[in-house]
Amino acid sequence: MFRVRQVGCARNIGEARLETSIPAFLVTVFLLSPVLVAGQDRAKNPLEGDADAIRTGTALFQLRCSECHGVDAKGGLGPDLTILWTSDASDQRHFQTIRSGVAGTEMPRSNAPDNDIWAILAYVRTLTPTEPIDESIGNAANGERTFWASCASCHRINGRGGHLGPDLSRIGSSRSRAVLLRDIRDASASIVPGYQSVTLVTLDGRRTRGVKNSEDAFSIRIMDTRERLQGFLKQNLREVVKERLSLMPDFGVDRLNDRDLDDLVRFLSTLRGATADRR
Numbered sequence: 001m002f003r004v005r006q007v008g009c010a011r012n013i014g015e016a017r018l019e020t021s022i023p024a025f026l027v028t029v030f031l032l033s034p035v036l037v038a039g040q041d042r043a044k045n046p047l048e049g050d051a052d053a054i055r056t057g058t059a060l061f062q063l064r065c066s067e068c069h070g071v072d073a074k075g076g077l078g079p080d081l082t083i084l085w086t087s088d089a090s091d092q093r094h095f096q097t098i099r100s101g102v103a104g105t106e107m108p109r110s111n112a113p114d115n116d117i118w119a120i121l122a123y124v125r126t127l128t129p130t131e132p133i134d135e136s137i138g139n140a141a142n143g144e145r146t147f148w149a150s151c152a153s154c155h156r157i158n159g160r161g162g163h164l165g166p167d168l169s170r171i172g173s174s175r176s177r178a179v180l181l182r183d184i185r186d187a188s189a190s191i192v193p194g195y196q197s198v199t200l201v202t203l204d205g206r207r208t209r210g211v212k213n214s215e216d217a218f219s220i221r222i223m224d225t226r227e228r229l230q231g232f233l234k235q236n237l238r239e240v241v242k243e244r245l246s247l248m249p250d251f252g253v254d255r256l257n258d259r260d261l262d263d264l265v266r267f268l269s270t271l272r273g274a275t276a277d278r279r
Contacts, residue, residue: 043092047118048125054190055244057123060116062193071194072166072174073127078107082127082174094121126179126190137177138266146264150256154248157271164211164227165248166192172269180265184256187248198222199241200232208232211247 047053061073068078098117101109110117147157154165175183182189199209200222210224220240221231225247234240249255256264 043090043095045091045095045118045121045125047115047122048091050122051186051189053115053119053122054126055188056116057119057121058190058193059196060120061123062196065120066193071192073124074174081124091121123190127174128176135266138262138264140263140267140270142260143263143265143267146256146260147267150251151264162227164223164225166195168268168271170272172271175268177265177269180268181261184251184261184264187246187250188244191246195246197243197245197247199243200237201239201241202232203236203238205238209243209247 047057061069062071065073065078065081069081073081095114095117097107098110098112098120101107147155148161151168152161154162155168156162157167158169171180179190195211197209198212198220199207200220201207208222208224208230210222210230213221213223213229215221218235219231219233220237221229223229251261
């Protein structure tokens with residue numbers, strides 16, 4: 001009988017902690033959110049910018065929110081969440097919307113622990129550009145060359161490139177410069193839902209690492225690091241290891257100097273087109 005092991009989890013995010021599902025319409029209409037006590041609606045998220053909290057929020061979002069809001073939070077059955085902070089609504093108002101739900105919509109109230117809600121909001125905050133693009137920083141043409149030389153084996157733009165990592169065709173519309181810099185230097189700081197890495201260990205000890213594609217009670221399918229889709233019967237597995245670290249390596253200054261990093265981020269900031277198929 002195989003077992004599932006979570007490696008290096010920053011916080012206990014077991015499903016038992018979420019007594020009520022968070023998905024559906026998270027921010028459908030801000031005006032329908034409960035009126036808050038004067039002054040409280042200006043409270044800041046205590047976990048904003050916390051790397052561990054963002055990792056936890058990423059996992060919680062995948063479990064509880066992505067079905068309605070999409071794996072990239074760009075919307076589906078529920079609205080686009082990357083525009084949360086383009087309105088005047090505060091962190092506390094967003095928190096209260098999740099806590100109390102929205103009357104007349106599919107957004108239910110949640111009994112989740114406060115830190116879980118704040119962690120989800122910390123993650124969603126990273127998806128929302130908070131600053132205009134500074135066109136004086138970086139050379140987009142050189143950044144494009146760097147992308148195709150160093151990134152395209154895993155990432156794709158408008159249908160060209162690899163499939164192991166997320167499609168970046170519109171990354172510039174959902175990531176600020178600061179978040180792009182962090183994601184490149186510290187690849188495991190915030191892993192996009194649906195791209196967490198797993199290692200499968202067979203009964204004879206062979207290990208295969210990749211990104212989970214699908215799973216049911218009897219089998220699991222992954223895309224391995226060579227972009228091959230492989231299926232395994234769970235009865236033939238000794239263990240499924242859910243990795244904390246991203247398959248993407250950290251691009252430190254030894255791999256990408258600051259100037260080339262600025263150029264790469266400048267290029268990525270220009271990508272705002274339609275996203276190609278995810279797989």
